Amino acid sequence: MRTIQFREALREALNEEMRKDERVFLIGEEVAEYNGAYKVSQGMLEEFGEKRVIDTPIAELGFAGIAVGAAMNGLRPVCEFMTFNFSLVAIDQVINAAAKMLSMSGGQFGCPMVFRGPTGSAGQLGAQHSQNFENWYANTPGLKVVVPSNPYDAKGLLKAAIRDENPVIFMESEQMYGDKGEVPEEEYIIPLGVADIKRVGHSVTIVSFGKIMKVALTAADELAKEGIEAEVIDLRTVRPIDYNTIIESVKKTNRLVVVEEAWPLASISSEIAYMVQKNAFDYLDAPVKRVTCLDVPLGYAPVFVETYLPSVKKVIDAVNSVMYKNK
């Protein structure tokens, strides 16, 4: 099968959906003439013209709200945030408008649209450019939240997100755009809300999503060398969460480690731990463990980045701990 970059997979999804549906358009900072801050939308202005690939001023609150209004009135915007750190300037329109429009209007005005862009840390970018808001958005009823981990998933999930009738938050990573992976030429869709077992195993379940899946999978490979066969589940969507897949796996492995790149309090991992203790309490042989980033803003110096993030070692330690194999 051919191999393409993560950014190319996203671009293909955008291109295919825009060719198929006149109502879909792309709006955001530097998406058109500059070909995207991270080159996701390379060549799209040329193909679709400035009516459908729209550069905005640095006015997130305004253009996010304009996209919401356009969605209420029959279009299907894809609204790009240069990174989700800047979505905070626009979050009122996402939470107070997009997420509850359908419900507030008694089902009359939906917002079929996608807010997308990179999330999370990307090296030494300092505190304001290194944040994960997956759980913030996932907390809000009315939104769906997708966080893909590889090019194949990114393409199939983005196509599903654009076709979805609800507002979807779609979170990528600066550090994944260059990742390569196999993506078929033929069209495919990956439904939202369905987790994917990326590695089958019986010793322990590791749940993760997005960029940090790489850490989880590398840890699983390391663990396999010591005879520990981890089952690694990629959530792909953190709202809704595919609890069933997690719980079925835990019933088999009896141990669970959740790995995510976000602050720990009220995070996706806290949520999963709650649901698993509620629904699989009798199957657990050890308390659920999680690996998150540290409970602090991320400083600039390299030692902070290293200390802060989930690492292969931290995941292995957590697995050893739930296996009572503390060394």
Added chain:
Amino acid sequence: MAAKKNTYSKETYIKWYEEMLLMRRFEEKAAQLYGQQKIRGFCHLYIGQEAVVAGTMSALKKEDRIITAYRDHAHALACGISADAVMAELYGKATGCSKGKGGSMHMFSKEHHFFGGHGIVGGQIPLGAGIAFADKYRGDKQVTVCYMGDGAVRQGALHETFNMAMLWKLPVIFVCENNGYAMGTSVERTTNVLDIYKLGLAYDMPSKAVDGMQPQTVHESIAEAADRARNNEGPTFLEIRTYRYRGHSMSDPAKYRTKEEVEEYKSKDPIEIIKAIILKERYSTEAELDAIEANIESTVNKSVEFAENSPWPEASDIYADVYVENDYPYITE
């Protein structure tokens, strides 16, 4: 606006020259070090815009307050933070002016009344008004200069802040450093109102455009605005027109503009202009200017040495200064 020649003293010209040359040489070194990966992350150079900060600082008092965005190295230096502390911050060393927590975009120094470099475009605009609010509240006479880019004026926060700053007559000078571009987007592509200063007029704020390629014109407009602020007459909005020679950040090839455009601005380089005046008026000899240059080079080289030899922060410092208490119960698992 033509500069009024000779309104300023010999000392002022020489100070401008020294200050701007330090900014320039410091950042040229920073660019090299970025290439060597000694400096990481986002790094935005101020090269070309030096006259804006130099002309501002000469018109202010030492205790006046400065706040700006992420393109902040020159502002930090001009506030009096040592080249050592700024360079060490660029490296991420514990001796940096933000203890290695901030990096290029987040220089701070309370001691030097520098309220920081801020990373969210436009985020510093209300903060600048708030700093001025506090001075007015206490009855102090300080003035705050709040810098922003031409891209930042597109944020809604600007309008909310301008309205309140006028309503409450806050002692703040809003300075838009209009360098023509926000990343790859020219001002023309973001608005029908090409004269950015006119945004202030909607709030009846005294507002005007200023030539930012020479410190004289900047000084003049800031001095006037500062007087107004100190006399309880409220804020001013200055659109200071300038140019950045380099890309937006280290990773920007700047293909959205022509070589000719860049060359045109370089031909009216503020450092060269001031140097020419100094020589023409015989304020200094070539030899004296060479000595200044050598001095600056040594300051910059020493700052690199200082940064190189400085300790890294400890891993445990990651928990320092998140809360004021040092026994805050962090979640650790």
